[in-house]
Amino acid sequence: MSRILVIGAGMVGLSCARALAAEGHAVTVVDRDPPGDKCSFGNAAGLGVTEIIPAAVPGLALKVPGWLMDPLGPLSLRPGHLPKLVPWLWRFLRSGTWPEVERITAALATLSARVYEDFLPVMDELGLAGEVHRVGALWVYDTRAGFEADARFRALRRRHGIVCEEISGAEARALEPALSEAVQYAMVTPQWSHVADPKCIVDRLREHLAARGVAMVAGEVRGIEGSSLALADGRRLPFDTAIVAAGAWSGRLAASIGERALIESERGYNTTFPAPGVTLSREVIFAERAFVATPIEAGIRIGGAAEFAGLDAPPNYARSDVLAELGRRYLPGLNIAGGTRWMGHRPTTADSMPVIGRSVKRPDVVYAFGHGHTGLTLGPTTGRLVAEIVGNRPTSVDIAPFSIARFS
Template sequence: MPPQSPPVTTEILVLGGGIIGVTAATYLAEAGRKVMVIDRSGICEETSSGNAGALAFADILPLAQKGMLRKVPGWLADPLGPLAIPPAYFPKLLPWLMRFLLAARPAQFETAVSAQAQLMKLAQREWQILLSRASLTHMLREDGALELYDSEAEFTASSVVDEVRRRFEVPFLTLRSGEIAELQPGLSDRFRFATFLPGWKTVADPRQLGQAIWTYAESAGANFSPANVTEVKLNGGMISVRTADGRTFLAQKLIIAAGAWSHRFTRVFGDPIPLETERGYNTTLPPGAFDVRRQLTFPSHGFVVTPLATGVRVGGAVELGGLRRQPNFARSQAMLSKAAAFLPGLKIEGGRQWMGYRPSLPDSLPVIDRSRHSPNVFYAFGHGHLGLTQAAATARLIRDLVLEQDLPLDTEPFKASRFKR
């Protein structure tokens, strides 16, 4: 046998090269810490590459809320609708679904929406600061977003969302047909009602943004190693990480930011987390497919249309199907067909289909915490479809936890221990 290479040592090891891991590594490298990120694919090459590109600071409602729950039976009746659960996966998903239903109870709902609103305010501040420090403000688009409703009943039902937004001072405007056309020409005339969210932002391209932030992190001293992690364990006072190619990494501190795979590692440290996988689908059409002025969201249909520097992205929906099932790209096609009806003249040729794994927790809140049993291990995952939006806030909190500094908000709602109560 060839001699085994000596372990690679670092102060802080980050598992996961998605936008959460990248921003956490950036904040720590800026603070002068020696940081290394490990990921099997690269920097922002998986779920963080194909998201809708939104900084959705107005999206403060958890998925488990009455307005959403009323829609679930109808959505499940359509295998290509906004929500799908493969029948064979349902038994495995049942415990998570029970927690999801319990999260809609008034007390749990109020806790979640309040925590989400605080995290969003922090995210908005931290993103502005980070993009300025990294000289990347040119990648931010501040055009707002349109929520479009094709029936008066759906628009009336959205008043529940509006009330929550008023309580937490999230700005929005109610629009009618003529006003909608001014903000987005070329829409189908079926949309007679809309909500405009002026604080909603998008980025030029989520993959390009993540990689640009990483370039900035490298300039601050952060390092990256491509590797598929097979084992994580405590080794004396250190964390030992083994990879598929036989290498060993030793670190003083570990940050688990591995998205939908994170719960596999937290179990090692005594924290079983009920993490599930929202499989999201999209199609990115070539630039010029349609003159989309700002992100368009279709709440009753479960998808969005986003103008990116790299094209027009049509995607969304939720398929709760785990990590092993093959993609069902008929879901991408179904959303594209609807988009073509909603945006007459949309050129649907030449698109690239994609499927990614969103890490989803029953109460729609991420885990941002220190391990109870291993104080040199930290958790940063479970953001669902809000990973890009909340990345900078999560990085700020993780940095302050690691460096034992004062926190800018109460992290009690984001603790891993909440699932044992």
């Protein structure tokens, strides 16, 4: 029985720990703040199985200046962070060609195709089977130009088995009467689901692991030194295998063994409205404004935004307020009283693909990070793959595209 240390108690790390413990390994999870409010705590609760198209696509660069200038726009960048962002940005822009988009989409589709097979048994095990709402999602557009510009992405999704039903604005309002007249065109993606409460899933996963003898150590990992994790308080934790699942912070840990991962914190914001005064029956994606509204147990959560400001800058909750304002534009009856604002660090790689696989330098280090917008969705699938890698078995999907080697 080998000693496995998992760094990170977010959705991905806990899912890896669960899958490894189920195979009889002695697993310990290390996190500087195990029950903390990290990215897995407050996300938009979507099982975004249709999200297989990378962020960098042809034509995106032309939209960026307009987005940066628009106070209600989806993108912001703190100028002081720009020098650090350059290598990531350069690779991001280079990924935005059609051949790359097709290659990355095909790779992400292999992960996405496994989601329900891997996610639902975990929810069953946690006693949360009833909390997955398999009701699809509604993508809405205000302009014909925006709807038509996405036609190429609908076609690409369909090629990978994703159902995209095109409907009118009136049909969208028939499905979701809370939507305003601003909605002119829409698309239904029936394969999408949402969960009642993402925080409940990570809370239950921690309890489930504790009941199965998985130890949880509170401590900040400074780096991997020899066959130990070096903690900030001087402790050293020996391992046979280390799993790096530290979300947006994983790049620092890979660097401690001399490997490069082009990963950034893509900071996202949301506000959860406890008494929204309107109802939604499914997640709504406001495609041209790049934000979403999800009906969760705690109310309606409106979130989105991509802010590049690094891991250490304090949150700018004006971004949450912008999203609330947009929410009222599209959901005119929305009551924004008592909203709770939140910011999380999406672990986003320059090519929108996670890093899953063994380190190139150290076979005893396995990476599981960089899930960007879909870490909730892909947590259990990543756990399965990591257990297969550690067990030296063939993996359920080809993990070659997800190797950290692509950044070296």
